Structure formats: C-alpha cells, structure tokens
Amino acid sequence: MPLPEADRERIVAELGREPTPAEAALFENLWSEHCAYRSSRPLLSAFDSESEDVVVGPGDDAAVVAVPTPDNDRNDADSDDDVYVTLGIESHNHPSYVDPYDGAATGVGGIVRDTLSMGAYPIALTDSLYFGGFDREHSRYLFDGVVEGIADYGNAIGVPTVGGSVAFHSGYEGNPLVNVACAGLLPANRLVTAEAQRAGNKLVLVGNATGRDGLGGASFASEDLAEDAETEDRPAVQVGDPYTEKLLIEANEALLDEDLVQSARDLGAAGLGGASSELVAKGDLGAEIDLEAVHRREPGMNATEILLAESQERMCYEVRPEDTDRVREIAERFDLGCSVIGEITEGNYTCSFGGEAVVDVPATYLADGAPMNDLPAESPTQPERDLPDATVEQSFERVLSDPNTASKEWVYRQYDHEVGLRTAVRPGDDAAVMDLHEAGVGLAISAGAEPRWTSAAPYEGACAIALENATNLAATGAKPLAAVDCLNGGNPEKPDVYGGFSAIVDGLADMCSDLSVPVVGGNVSLYNDSVAGPIPPTPTLAMVGTRAWDDSRRNVDTDEGPMNTDEGPMHADAGPSTALAGEGTLLVVGDRVLDGEPAGLGGSAYLALEGSDRFPSLPANPAALVEALATVANHEATTAVHDASHGGLAVTLAEMVTPAVGATVEIEGPASSTEHFFHEQPGRAVVETKEPTAVREAFAGIAPVHELGSTTDTDRLEASVGDTELSMSAETIAERRAVLDREMD
Incomplete structure (x- = not known):
C-alpha cells in the first residue's frame, strides 16, 4: 500500500523536501492505522486509565499496576519491595x-516480548479467538491452525495459557480474530520503560538475525483482506522460533539482574524502524543508526528491508556505553545475536546505509505526527426477529451442543497451563487464578468478548462484556484491579461500521468507569473486512483482579512457591469451584427477570439459532453487585459459584452438575419458560451455599436473590418452570457439550 498522497504532501511540507524511499516506507508503516490509531485515537479518551494502583498506563509496550497486599489496600509507591x-x-x-x-504463534511471541520490555517475567497468557461458522470447513481449518500455533509457541517458551474465549460467528468468515493477552510479574526495582533516557547511550539489538519475513506487516494489518490474501500476503506474515524466544526471556532476566537496561522496546510492528524511532521519540531525543551494523541472516538486504522487516525474537535496548561489552557477553551465553547499531542523540532520527544517509527526520514527527481521521458515524440498526419455533427441551439440547456454549476443553487441553507452578485455578472455570506468593494474593484473570451481544446492540453489548469479565473475577472471590482492551472493527471509512465501533468504545468505557476498573492499555485493529463483509464490532477485554490468599493449605511453604505432589501443585485456597459440592442451597443472584422485569433474548445463544433482537437490560448498580459477589465467593459457607451468562441459566446449571452431584431446580416468575431458561442478562451468578441468609444479606439493596432449589446425590439436572421441565444426566450433558472434541479430533 503506497504512502497516501495527502500524507506525502504533509511530510514534504514538514521536511522541506521529498522523502527518501526508506523514509516513505517508514512513514507508510508508522502512520498506518495499525500503528498510529488514526481513526480510533479520537475515541480512546473515553477510557479512564488512572487509579492509585496504576504505575504505567497506556502508551508503553505494556501497562504496569501495583498489586494490593493483604495487609494494605495499596502498596507504598516508593517501596522497592512492591x-x-x-x-x-x-x-x-x-x-x-x-x-x-x-x-x-508470533502473536504470542510479540505480546510476551512486550512484557519483557517492561522488566517483567511473563507468567500467564490468555487467547480470545473468533472464527466463522463452525460448520464451515475453512473455519475449522483456521481454528485448528491457530490453536496449534498458540499451543506450540506458548508451551515451548514455558508460559502457561490459562484462559480466554472462543466464538464462532458468520461475521468472521473471511477475517478471523486472534487476540492474545499476557500478564507479567516484577518487583518495583526492575521496572523498565520504552522511554529513552540519555543522549550518548548506545542502542543494542539482541536476538534473532534480521531477515525479510514480515515486511510491511504494519501496513498489511491496516488493509481489508482480499480474496487472494492467503497466497498474496504470505510474505507479510512473520515466522516465529519459540526456542529462541525462551533464550531471549532468560537473557532479558540476566540483563535486568545486572542493571544493564536503561530502556527497552520489542521489535514488533514496523520492525527496527518502529521500535527504535518510538523509543527515542518518547524521550524527546533522536538517534544515529548504522543499518549495516544490524546482524542479518539474508545477504543483499537493502536499507528499507532492514528497517521494516518484522523478524521475530528481537529486542532493542538502550545501554550505557561502558556496558555494551557485558551485554554482548550475556547475549553470547544464550546463543543470541547482538549488534551495537548506534547511539541516542539530541538531534533527528537518522539512519545510514552504505555510507549514505537514508533517513533523517524528527523522531517525534515520525512516531507521533500522523494526522487523525475525522470520520462520519451512523448508529447501526438491528432487524427484529421472531422467536425460534422449537420446544424448550429441543432448544436445550441444541444450545448445549452449540460450539459457542459447548466445552472448550479441546482447546485448553493442548496448552500447558501449569508450567511455572502458579496456576491455582485452571482453564474451564469462570476465571483462572495465579498464585502470587510474593505478594500473598491470588491474581484472577478473565478475557473475552461476545459477538452475539455486540451484534445485537454494540453499546449495551460492550457494557455487558465488561460486566461479564468482572463477574467472572468476582466468582473466584477477586476484586477487579485493571483491564486492557483489544478493540476490533471493520473498515472505519464506512459510517455504519464506524458507528458500531464508536458504540463499543463508549460501552466498554462507561461500564469500566462504573466498576472503577481503569483501562490501562490496549490495542486497536481496524479494517477487519473481507469479501464476506465487515466483522461484528468486537471489544475483547482482559481483566485482572486480586483476592486474599490463605497459605494454610500449601503443602510445603518455600520462597519459590508451591511444591508438587502426586496430585499436582499444592496452592493456597483458590476459592469456590464452579462445580457443585453437594453441600447447600442453590441461589441465583442478580436475575432481574425473576423480579418481573422484561427479559429480552437479544444476543442469546438460544436466539442465535434463528436470529437476534434487542439486548437485555443491565443491572442498576454493577459495581456494588460485583463487590457483593466477591464477598459471597469468599464466605466460608459458599461451596460453589458460577457466572450465569452464555446459554443462560439452563447451560449454567448444566455446567455445574457432576457425576456425583445433581440438582433439583424450580424457577418461578412471570416470564415464559424460554426466557427464564435462556435469557443472558449480564451480572448474574448461581451460588451454592450452606448459609442462604448470608448471601441475602450481602446483596440486600443491591440485587435480587432467588432460591432455585437444592443439590442432590444423583447425577441429574432436574429443572422446571411451570409446566416445562428439563431433565438430563451429567453424562449426557458432557456428551452433548463435547462437540469440539467430536469434530476436531
């Protein structure tokens, strides 16, 4: 994609001359939608990114948040022990x-290196994946390849993939989404940023040799996918080497141990040109770079190729001149390439090749000078749909077998989710929980979006996604701490598409603000269009929260964390399970339909069998609801908690029964049996408790609490609404929900 003429004219006016070929290529990539957020940045001010816990907010490779400790709501910001x-x-x-x-695979590698560049060690990954209809062979081909790529890369580098989501929707037929999040851990005294510190320091490139793979990746990510993209655009796709990434992770630790890194930037979009220019621009500095000094694996590369190649497993470090030899020694110890490619200056960003200057521009203009787009927006409209013509019993079977609500065990069993011995709650529950023994807390992680919701109503659906992730955390007993988002949309130049995208931004921002959850960073991906049309507006959210940690159950307490036993790692008390324990009364909290409010089936898995309509209403006080649920989850009488969302109450209850514990449920309310069983109003949870009064007290004045029934010593779910009854064994439920295993293995 050539540099647009309007951008060229602007650049010529700034430089007072025509840009060189290398400069034009740099501007094309760094001013692309993928790098510069030209269409989305005007909207992103809606997000509140500050709190007392936020150390580094948006704009760096990754955000940094202080972990509240059990003894103190917040750490002392001046303490190196934080x-x-x-x-x-x-x-x-x-x-x-x-x-x-x-x-x-390279998506995983990139987000891990973003973590390294902040001085952190990666401890957990999540993947949120979106594909076309599961009945399409090509969708299953993409699904299989993506999961295998994530598994092979994550497993090889030793970072557990502990959570995420999978959705199938016709809107992703020609343009799947792969959104990967990473959490890292570091003590306060190891924090590094991507802001250059001082003129005279050296720029050092460490990692894989540079090749021609991934050329123009940033500009490629800012285009609609064409019909022949799978063959024509293959050179723009990077090729990863996870074993080199693992060496880079350990080398990064060694460099930090010896305080050799002054600032750092991962080489991702726009390669060396992007990383080095953005690093010095953040420090309001410049650089002199010798492109011939870059270690390369292919002969004959020209200046533009060296600048823009997105070869993987590479980091750019700012290093004091006297430390460059030691950095080289550490790189050699880990069998990594190392090049001193230039130094930081107080002038322009300049690059030379073959003894000639090929780039000479102000760094801040290159990195931050892209003009923003002022685009028209239209509110999207949704068609009214009739209800499916099916009995509740038939719909229950179909919803259980829907790939969107079915078990995702086929996906997460391919991931090593226990490497590192921190995973206290594994994939498959509402949220994963990592054991942060250094801080005496558990870190809960939830990630995902629901395209059915945002297709039905972009604003309300995005609100629901934020509330859904917060509810997932609360179900483990955790209180939300911070979130990052990945905002995916179609071509923003289409007013209806941009209108839907604007709505999901506002929806996420408003609900996160209501929940007092700062959105501390993120990513925007637009132009997700193909010959099949634009994708649904898709606001993936990754949210973390913390809960107090009871160390009394740890098998062996060491400075290194939990030890292994025959049953696996022994962690502190990780909170209630989503599976029934057989020890209490079943309650549903937050269900407004049982209080007589209109249900609405919009965006539900049930209605997706035929179509979609308006989205159901949201709770009046979501923050108080989430806090009350976390309190209930931590109560000693609570034996199980499960967020009620995808597939409605029917699927939630089905997921909770086990071969040893069943449930008898009777739902009484003014809505139809279909609405009671399948509506997906956000902010609900099913609680198993030995003290129902404690749950009612926790939610008094906040949200309704209704008794559903009790557990049984059978293996069956028996549920009724009026004259409608559902009855199914745990074995049959598991069989119905194993559709991915049947179709993919």
Whole structure:
C-alpha cells in the first residue's frame, strides 16, 4: 500500500523536501492505522486509565499496576519491595488468516516480548479467538491452525495459557480474530520503560538475525483482506522460533539482574524502524543508526528491508556505553545475536546505509505526527426477529451442543497451563487464578468478548462484556484491579461500521468507569473486512483482579512457591469451584427477570439459532453487585459459584452438575419458560451455599436473590418452570457439550 498522497504532501511540507524511499516506507508503516490509531485515537479518551494502583498506563509496550497486599489496600509507591504486574494485549488477525499457525504463534511471541520490555517475567497468557461458522470447513481449518500455533509457541517458551474465549460467528468468515493477552510479574526495582533516557547511550539489538519475513506487516494489518490474501500476503506474515524466544526471556532476566537496561522496546510492528524511532521519540531525543551494523541472516538486504522487516525474537535496548561489552557477553551465553547499531542523540532520527544517509527526520514527527481521521458515524440498526419455533427441551439440547456454549476443553487441553507452578485455578472455570506468593494474593484473570451481544446492540453489548469479565473475577472471590482492551472493527471509512465501533468504545468505557476498573492499555485493529463483509464490532477485554490468599493449605511453604505432589501443585485456597459440592442451597443472584422485569433474548445463544433482537437490560448498580459477589465467593459457607451468562441459566446449571452431584431446580416468575431458561442478562451468578441468609444479606439493596432449589446425590439436572421441565444426566450433558472434541479430533 503506497504512502497516501495527502500524507506525502504533509511530510514534504514538514521536511522541506521529498522523502527518501526508506523514509516513505517508514512513514507508510508508522502512520498506518495499525500503528498510529488514526481513526480510533479520537475515541480512546473515553477510557479512564488512572487509579492509585496504576504505575504505567497506556502508551508503553505494556501497562504496569501495583498489586494490593493483604495487609494494605495499596502498596507504598516508593517501596522497592512492591510487587507489580504487567498487562498487555495484542491482535494478530490478518496474519492468522493468511497463515494460521505462524500468525497465531508470533502473536504470542510479540505480546510476551512486550512484557519483557517492561522488566517483567511473563507468567500467564490468555487467547480470545473468533472464527466463522463452525460448520464451515475453512473455519475449522483456521481454528485448528491457530490453536496449534498458540499451543506450540506458548508451551515451548514455558508460559502457561490459562484462559480466554472462543466464538464462532458468520461475521468472521473471511477475517478471523486472534487476540492474545499476557500478564507479567516484577518487583518495583526492575521496572523498565520504552522511554529513552540519555543522549550518548548506545542502542543494542539482541536476538534473532534480521531477515525479510514480515515486511510491511504494519501496513498489511491496516488493509481489508482480499480474496487472494492467503497466497498474496504470505510474505507479510512473520515466522516465529519459540526456542529462541525462551533464550531471549532468560537473557532479558540476566540483563535486568545486572542493571544493564536503561530502556527497552520489542521489535514488533514496523520492525527496527518502529521500535527504535518510538523509543527515542518518547524521550524527546533522536538517534544515529548504522543499518549495516544490524546482524542479518539474508545477504543483499537493502536499507528499507532492514528497517521494516518484522523478524521475530528481537529486542532493542538502550545501554550505557561502558556496558555494551557485558551485554554482548550475556547475549553470547544464550546463543543470541547482538549488534551495537548506534547511539541516542539530541538531534533527528537518522539512519545510514552504505555510507549514505537514508533517513533523517524528527523522531517525534515520525512516531507521533500522523494526522487523525475525522470520520462520519451512523448508529447501526438491528432487524427484529421472531422467536425460534422449537420446544424448550429441543432448544436445550441444541444450545448445549452449540460450539459457542459447548466445552472448550479441546482447546485448553493442548496448552500447558501449569508450567511455572502458579496456576491455582485452571482453564474451564469462570476465571483462572495465579498464585502470587510474593505478594500473598491470588491474581484472577478473565478475557473475552461476545459477538452475539455486540451484534445485537454494540453499546449495551460492550457494557455487558465488561460486566461479564468482572463477574467472572468476582466468582473466584477477586476484586477487579485493571483491564486492557483489544478493540476490533471493520473498515472505519464506512459510517455504519464506524458507528458500531464508536458504540463499543463508549460501552466498554462507561461500564469500566462504573466498576472503577481503569483501562490501562490496549490495542486497536481496524479494517477487519473481507469479501464476506465487515466483522461484528468486537471489544475483547482482559481483566485482572486480586483476592486474599490463605497459605494454610500449601503443602510445603518455600520462597519459590508451591511444591508438587502426586496430585499436582499444592496452592493456597483458590476459592469456590464452579462445580457443585453437594453441600447447600442453590441461589441465583442478580436475575432481574425473576423480579418481573422484561427479559429480552437479544444476543442469546438460544436466539442465535434463528436470529437476534434487542439486548437485555443491565443491572442498576454493577459495581456494588460485583463487590457483593466477591464477598459471597469468599464466605466460608459458599461451596460453589458460577457466572450465569452464555446459554443462560439452563447451560449454567448444566455446567455445574457432576457425576456425583445433581440438582433439583424450580424457577418461578412471570416470564415464559424460554426466557427464564435462556435469557443472558449480564451480572448474574448461581451460588451454592450452606448459609442462604448470608448471601441475602450481602446483596440486600443491591440485587435480587432467588432460591432455585437444592443439590442432590444423583447425577441429574432436574429443572422446571411451570409446566416445562428439563431433565438430563451429567453424562449426557458432557456428551452433548463435547462437540469440539467430536469434530476436531
């Protein structure tokens, strides 16, 4: 994609001359939608990114948040003993369509390096994946390749993939989405940023040799996918090497141990040109770079190729001149390439090749000078749909077998989710929980979006996605701490598409503000269009929260964390399970339909069998509801908690029964049996408790609490609304929900 004429004229006016070929290519990539957020940045001010816990907010490779400790609501910001977590999220959508295995794998590698550049060690990954209809062979091909790429890369580098989501929707037929998030851990005294510190320091490139793979990846990510993209755009897809990434992770630790890093930037979009120019621009500095000093694996590369290649497993470090030899020694110890490619200056950003200057521009203009787009927006309209013509019993079977609500075990069993011995709650529950023994807390992680919701109503659906993730955390007993988002949309130049995108931004921002959850960073991916049309507006959210940690159950308490036993790692008390324990009364909290409010089936899995209509109403006080649910989850009488969302109450209850514990449920309310069983009003949870009064007290004045029934010593779910009854064994439920295993293995 050539540099647009309007941009060229602006650049010529700034430089007073025509840009060189290398400069034009740099501007084309760094001023692309993917890098410059030209269409979305005007909207992003809606997000509140500040709190007392936020250390580094949006704009760096990853955000940094202080972890509240059990003894103190917040850490002392001046203490080197504080524990920080990093949060980052990235999209690798177009590459994963062209080459699903390498596209997804390198997405994992990139977000991990974003974590490294902040001085953190990566401890957890989540993947939120969106594909076309599961009945399409090509969708299953992409699904298989993406999951394999994530598994192979994440497993090889030793970072557990602990959560995420999978959705199938016709709107992703020609343009799947692969959104990967990473959490990292670091003590306060190891924090590094991507802001250059001082003129005279050296720029050092460490990692893989530079090749021609991934050329123009940033501009490629800012284009609609064409019909022949799978063959024509393959050179724009990077090829990863996870074993080199693992060496880079350990080398990064060694460099930090010896205080050799002054600032750092991962080489991602726009390669060396993007990383080095953005690093010095953040420090309001410049650089002199010798492109011939870059270690390369292919002969004959020209200046533009060296600048823009997106070869993987590379980091750019700012290093004091006297430390460059030691950095080289550490790189050699880990069998990594190392090049001193230039130094930081107080002048322009300049690059030379073959003894000639090929780039000479102000760094801040290159990195931050892209003009913003002022685009028209139209509110999207939704058609009214009739209800499906099916009995509740038939619909229950169909919803259980819907790939969107079915078990995702086929996906997460391919991931090593226990490497590192921190995973206290594994994939498959509402949220994963990581054991942060350094801070004496558990870190709960939830990630995902629901395209059915945002297709039905972009604003309300985005609100629901934020509330859904917060409710997932609360179900483990955690209180939300911070979030990052990956905002995916179609071509913003289409007013209806831009209107839907604007609505999801506002919806996420408003609900996160209501929940007092700062959105500390994120990613925007637009132009997700293909010959099949634009994708649904898709606001993936990754949210973390913390809960107090009872160490009394740890098998062996060591400075290194939990030890292994025959049953696996022994962690502190990780909170209630989603599976019934058989020890209490079943309650549903937050269900407004049982109080007589209109249900609405919009965006539900049930209605998606035929179509979609308006989205159901949201709770009046979401923050208080989430806090009350976390309190209930931590109560000693609570034996199980499960967020009620996808598939409605029927699927939630089905997921909770086990071969040893069943449930008898009777739902009484003014709505139809269909609405009671299948509506997906956000902010609800099913609680199993030995003290129902304690739950009612916790939610008094906040949200309704209704008794559903009790557990049984059978293996069956028996549920009734009026004259309508559902009855199914745990074995049959598991069989119905194993559709991915049947179709993918």
